[in-house]
Amino acid sequence: MDPSRSLPMADEPARERADAARNREILLAAAAELVESDGVDAVTTEALARRAGVGKGTVFRRFESREGLMAALLDRSESEWQAAILSGPPPLGPGASARDRLRAFGRSRIELTLRHAALIRAAGHAGTRAYAPVAFAAMHVRYLLGELGVSGDLGYLATALLAPLEIPILEQQVEVEGRSVEAIAASWDDLVDRVIGSRSLRGSDGGAARR
Amino acid sequence: MDPSRSLPMADEPARERADAARNREILLAAAAELVESDGVDAVTTEALARRAGVGKGTVFRRFESREGLMAALLDRSESEWQAAILSGPPPLGPGASARDRLRAFGRSRIELTLRHAALIRAAGHAGTRAYAPVAFAAMHVRYLLGELGVSGDLGYLATALLAPLEIPILEQQVEVEGRSVEAIAASWDDLVDRVIGSRSLRGSDGGAARR
């Protein structure tokens, strides 16, 4: 009896039929192509279904909604980012000090979020809260705060540090206020230092930009 | 010559025709009634137009979009809150210390945001950034930070303090994590103290909740 593929394993909730799984992949690939070539707005459910050679209903059965599809696309493209944090080279990955890792995290998160801005917007509700990458980021920041010996409600502090890195805020800063990624990252670093409470021991970085 | 009503005054951009202004009021009133009686989802543009006795096109000419309409509704209902901050009784209004005003601000902002959650969601993009109340809140927090003698990029710090008070985060905390308004407010107070840097002089409040 082959144990690798038969019994439900108790964590996969339902098991997807082979053709269903195939269609999921076809749809994700088609969606990615469409995004690449014509932008997020071109991904209408009908256009996508036509391109993937399936019916419209299939799109919804696989992904719940258009937003769910976008979230799936995001998940896929952010998984390598997660890997870089968990096991990539420092300072993002393990090996650097917690403070440096936190800073690297902030910068890369800002860049990633802005890069995927259109997709994140299109993922709407599903993309702004409670989908995999956000939960992962919260866990990671919380962990780093712990490493830094911060006291207090670490869960809340992690949320508070993550909140200004969400798209609406970042886009406001970039598009309306005209700030650069560098400037935003520097300000965020300053925020981090205040939250972790290392005000006095400002090291080599010379402090945050004052605009 | 009556100066109160004729020349454009140079700040009102276009001047709205009398019937147009009347229809705006009729629509806002009808929308408020509909929200009150049947909830935000019942405010479809057609239902609203029918109820207000105007054509569907008029809704869009007056408010740009359904989201714009919701934002207008929000603006109206938040104007009294703004007044309470600018000239109401302490600690929300002037008279209390800046730190107390900031705390009062946070609590009332949390309550207000949760109270209007459905409307804010429906206002979507228009309601989450760059509409009057948000800009007002940012200005106010920034001012209070200044009063407290905080150094650094006050604009960014204000944004960072406001970000965790936006609906997606608040709803996550209330609905998923099951936290109370009190607990959230307490955590936010702690965040404020970290940002303003008054860690050592913890006064009578005994610190934030640790969950």
Place this chain on the structure above:
DNA sequence: CGACTAAACGGACCGCGGTCCGCTTCTATT
């Protein structure tokens, strides 16, 4: 007061997200 123009109006129309249901295909079982 009558005429002229810009603004406002209404509702038919369009495209998209989402649902529904009768038909097809997969897979487990014997």
Place this chain on the structure above:
DNA sequence: AATAGAAGCGGACCGCGGTCCGTTTAGTCG
């Protein structure tokens, strides 16, 4: 290999947000 039933499938259909354009009306000026 045959079969039963669950899971998946497709596309017609629906309701809503948003646009468009021919018609009406408010305000202005001679």
